[in-house]
Amino acid sequence: MDLINKLIVGDSLNSLRKLPDGVVDCVVTSPPYWALRNYDTNPVKWPDGWVGELGLEPNFEQYITHLCDIFDEVKRTLKDTGTCWVNIGDTYGGSCMGLSYVGHCKGKNSILPDDLSYMPKVAHSRGKYNKCLLMIPFRFALEMQSRGWIVRNVIIWQKPNCTPQSMKDRFTVDFEYLFFFVKSPKYYFEQQIEPFKESTIKRCQGGCGRNKGEHYQGLSKENYEKIQQKVLNGELKGKNKRAVWNISTSPFRGAHFAVYPPKLIEIPIKAGCPEGGLVLDPFMGSGTTAMVAEKLNRNWLGIELNPEYAQMAEERLKNAA
Ligand SMILES: C[S@@+](CC[C@H](N)C(=O)[O-])C[C@H]1O[C@@H](n2cnc3c(N)ncnc32)[C@H](O)[C@@H]1O
Numbered sequence: 001m002d003l004i005n006k007l008i009v010g011d012s013l014n015s016l017r018k019l020p021d022g023v024v025d026c027v028v029t030s031p032p033y034w035a036l037r038n039y040d041t042n043p044v045k046w047p048d049g050w051v052g053e054l055g056l057e058p059n060f061e062q063y064i065t066h067l068c069d070i071f072d073e074v075k076r077t078l079k080d081t082g083t084c085w086v087n088i089g090d091t092y093g094g095s096c097m098g099l100s101y102v103g104h105c106k107g108k109n110s111i112l113p114d115d116l117s118y119m120p121k122v123a124h125s126r127g128k129y130n131k132c133l134l135m136i137p138f139r140f141a142l143e144m145q146s147r148g149w150i151v152r153n154v155i156i157w158q159k160p161n162c163t164p165q166s167m168k169d170r171f172t173v174d175f176e177y178l179f180f181f182v183k184s185p186k187y188y189f190e191q192q193i194e195p196f197k198e199s200t201i202k203r204c205q206g207g208c209g210r211n212k213g214e215h216y217q218g219l220s221k222e223n224y225e226k227i228q229q230k231v232l233n234g235e236l237k238g239k240n241k242r243a244v245w246n247i248s249t250s251p252f253r254g255a256h257f258a259v260y261p262p263k264l265i266e267i268p269i270k271a272g273c274p275e276g277g278l279v280l281d282p283f284m285g286s287g288t289t290a291m292v293a294e295k296l297n298r299n300w301l302g303i304e305l306n307p308e309y310a311q312m313a314e315e316r317l318k319n320a321a
Contacts, residue, residue, distance in 0.1 A: 001018075001019070001020070003019070003023060003278065003301045004278070004299045004301070005290070005294075005299055005300055005301075006301055006302070007284060007287075007290070007302040007303075007304060007310055007313060007314060008301075008302065008303045008304075009304060009305070009307050009310045010303060010305060011041075011042075011044045011303075011305045012070045012073075012282035012283065012303045012305070013044065013046075013047075013066075013069060013070050013073060014044075015282075015303045016070065016073035016074060016076075016077060016282060016303070017073055019073075019077045020077070021076055021077065022076075022077070022078065022079045022080065023077055023079070023278065024074075024077045024078045024079065024082055024278050024279075024280040024301070025078075025079055025081075025082055025083075025188065025272075025273045025274060025277030025278050025279065025298075026082060026083050026084070026085070026188075026268070026269065026272045026273035026277060026278070026279045026280070026298075027074055027078060027082070027083070027084040027085065027086075027279070027280045027281070027282070028085045028265050028268050028269060028272075028279055028280075028281055028289050029085070029086055029087070029280075029281045029282055029283050029289065030086070030087040030088065030258070030260050030283060030285070031054065031055070031067055031070075031086070031088060031282075031283045032053070032054050032055030032258075032283065033055060033088060033089045033090075033091060033136070034055050034057070034060050034063040034091055034134075034136055035055065035056070035060075035091050036055065036089070036091060037055065037258060038053065038056065039053060039055070039305070039306055039309075040306060041053050041054075041305040041306045042305065044305070046066050046069070047069060048062070048065070048066075050062065050066075054066055054067065054070075060091075060134055060136055060139065063136075064136070064139050064140050064143050065143075067140060068140070068143045068144060068147055070282060071084075071086075071144060071147070071149070072147060074280070074282060075147075075148070075149065075183055077280065078183055078280075079183075080183055080184045080186075080187075081184070081186065081187045081188045082182070082183055082187065082188070082272075083180065083181070083182055083187055083188065083189065083268070083271075083272030083273070084149070084180075084181040084182065084183075085178060085179070085180055085181075085265070085268040085272065086140075086178070086179045086181070087157065087176060087177070087178045087260055087264070088136070088137045088140060088176070088177055088179070089136075089137070089176045089177070090133055090134060090135065090136050090137055090173075090176075090177075091133075091134050091136055092131060092132065092133055092134065093128075093129030093130055093131065093132045093134055094129075094130050094131050094132075137177040137179070140179075141154070141179050144179070144181060148183075149181040149182070149183070150181060150182045150183070150184070150185065151179065151180070151181055152180045152181065152182055153179070153180040153243050154177060154178075154179060154180075154243070155177065155178040155179070155180060155243050155244075155245060156175050156176075156177065156178075156243065156244045156245065157175055157176045157177070157178050157245055157247060157264055158174060158175045158244055158245065158246045158247070159174050159175060159176070159247070159248060159249055160174075160246060160248055161248045161249060162174035162175075162249075178245075178264070178268070180268070180272075187272075188272065188273070188274055188277075189271055189272065190270060190271050190272075190274075191240060191241075191271070192240075192241040192267060192270065192271050193237060193238040193239065193240065193241065194238050194239060194240075194241045194242065195237065195238045196231065196237075196238050196239060200231070201231060204228045204231045204232050205232065241267070241271075245264065245267065247261055247263045247264050248261065248263075249261055250262070250263070252286055252288075252316075258285060259285060259286050259288055260288055261288075262288055262291065262292045262295075265288065265289060265292050266292055266295075266296065269292055269293060269296050269298060270296060273293075273298050274298075275296075275297045275298065276297065276298065276299065277298050277299065278298070278299045278300070278301060279293040279298050279299065279300045279301070280300070280301045280302075280303075281300065281301075281302045281303070282302075282303045283303070283304070284302030284303060284304040284309070284310070284313055285304060285309055285313065286309060286312050286313050286316055287302065287312070287313025287314070287316045287317050289302065290302055290313065290317055291316060291317060291320050294317070294320070294321070295320075
């Protein structure tokens with residue numbers, strides 16, 4: 001089966017089941033979030049007998065089970081040295097359910113569709129969980145952990161241009177999560193370096209890195225001075241990349257509404273996939289993962305259930321080539 005630069009039109013669970021073991025180097029993806037959008041996909045029959053679209057399950061427990069069933073298959077197809085990066089957002093329980101989270105709550109400037117019949121009837125989210133952040137990303141990560149994944153990082157994708165939110169009784173949520181999972185303790189990872197802050201360089205130039213007393217930022221004086229020298233002579237160009245990433249959302253002019261910014265996934269692909277390796281996206285949408293993989297000289301394999309989005313991805317890739 002030729003898996004290189006292929007887009008499979010089908011549902012992830014059943015499509016992944018047809019793939020061989022241990023062929024993928026890196027998984028980068030963003031699944032449908034729970035109770036947020038209707039992607040108009042064909043209904044999928046799940047192993048528990050429920051028929052419907054991922055993300056529109058009547059409760060989040062069932063959504064997490066379905067999602068992790070998919071990731072069990074992802075794990076099987078991943079090499080032992082592989083890495084897996086999942087962008088997933090949260091939802092507030094309450095009368096507008098997930099839509100309130102992105103500021104689409106019914107109101108004067110609402111863009112809420114009139115017909116909400118596709119949304120899960122989350123009885124308990126109006127009661128016990130009313131106004132409560134449902135902590136879905138963490139419920140997902142914990143279930144992944146209990147199914148054998150190693151959680152290496154929780155990355156905060158901070159959005160400087162986040163959508164304004166109208167509520168006045170809590171803070172505006174301006175970030176999402178990107179979870180970094182691996183299959184085994186030894187895996188491919190190319191360290192990513194971010195430049196030192198100007199203040200760090202200035203401190204080194206001043207020849208004094210000390211805070212008060214004999215405190216050398218947790219290092220011995222000797223080691224601290226060695227590092228300081230390396231910064232000054234240009235041998236050390238920066239520090240290990242931090243886990244809060246400040247990246248603007250970038251609009252894509254196609255008709256897909258849940259596109260992630262190419263910049264967000266450049267980092268995982270560079271860090272978690274060797275050149276020439278295979279990047280899998282089991283929820284391909286408009287093809288951002290494939291586009292970035294090609295740009296970075298990696299191969300890709302995508303799965304998308306909605307044929308219109310698959311077509312959109314193919315066209316986007318053709319135009320980017
Ligand atoms: C959050 S979007 C992904 C967007 C993508 N990262 C991009 O930048 O365009 C999720 C995608 O998963 C697709 N999808 C939903 N259920 C699916 C399933 N069971 N199998 C495969 N794809 C599915 C949706 O049609 C949607 O395009």
